[in-house]
Amino acid sequence: MMEALRAVEQLVLDKTAFEFREELAVKASHLVYDGRWFTPLCRSILAASEELAQDVNGEVVIKLYKGHATVTQKRSDNSLYSEEFATFGEDEVYDQSHAGGFIRLYSLSSRIRALNEMKK
Template sequence: MRFESCFAALAPQLKVIAPWREWDMRSREDLLNYLAERNIPCSASLEKIYSRDANAWHISTEGGVLEETWNQPNEHCWAWTKDPEEAPDAAELVSVKVEHGQIVAVDGEAMSPYNALVYLNKKGIEHGVGRIDIVENRMVGMKSRGCYETPGGTIMMEALRAVEQLVLDKECFDFRQTIGLKFSHLVYDGRWFTPLCQSLLAAADVIAQDVNGEVVLKLYKGNVTAVQKRSDNSLYSEEFATFGEDEVYDQSHAEGFIRLYSLASRIRALNEQKK
């Protein structure tokens, strides 16, 4: 449906021929039997009957033992990443440079976002990064369970988030989160080529103008942690953030702010007392 929605937006005159909707096969078992009868090779089997979709960003695995939510994923449910328990005992540091919300260099080497993804995929796979076992809501209303692996993407998102935390004010950071959620729903539903989707991209580009900086991330047994971060556009000030003695913050200033900030709550409580 996602593909056909995009086809309709780009070339509405085309007719889509989808054999799977025309055949009398109703299950993965039917499909595997069809392939076996014709000696057509297939990586799946009746013992490992999983549905997989992959691209540069991630791979998803569904079906098989995952259809029962009480079953734990076995080793066949993960196609790319190393089991975090078997990942290297030594952590690895990766440095990422960000300009205008785009990753432009990794470990000191200039890269396009795509090449950075490919590079970080290898790092993430080795350290078991980016595994999730989720139950999602499909467009048709049913729920399905899947094991998703997004090794490089997880590292990239953590790097971008670390810079955003430094440079975006509260309102921009919150709105960027809102944009991301709505944008992901549109893409999931096959609505990339819509005015709303393009509008959200434009808004995100404006917010990303000051998202510039460098991040060092630690990869260790399935975890990604931003351990160093800096930016010329940082709104973080050590002078204002210190818990020690300083001359930039007077504790007495807080009293008036707190009284105004809590005014609505105070009035509501007084009204309740009158009842």
């Protein structure tokens, strides 16, 4: 069941939300294990998890073999993946020329760190 849930979450949640959902699950499990179910922190984690899970729905096909579960198919009406936009050609949603600026901006902190290291 967890493999199926994770598969749908990967379709529906963006990368940051998916990673945060994983962190929430770990923290919630620690709170429950420590007997802190009725704490404000636990309620907050549950509320955040419910908010993230609002659009998580879909269908998953899993292959079971020798104690392992492997996802073979997954789909969701709320999927962030669309074959229509998964192209290296021209379309109206994604302009390939935008990638260069994004990469430069996203890597800015790494470049600044490297420049600072070179000054030492």
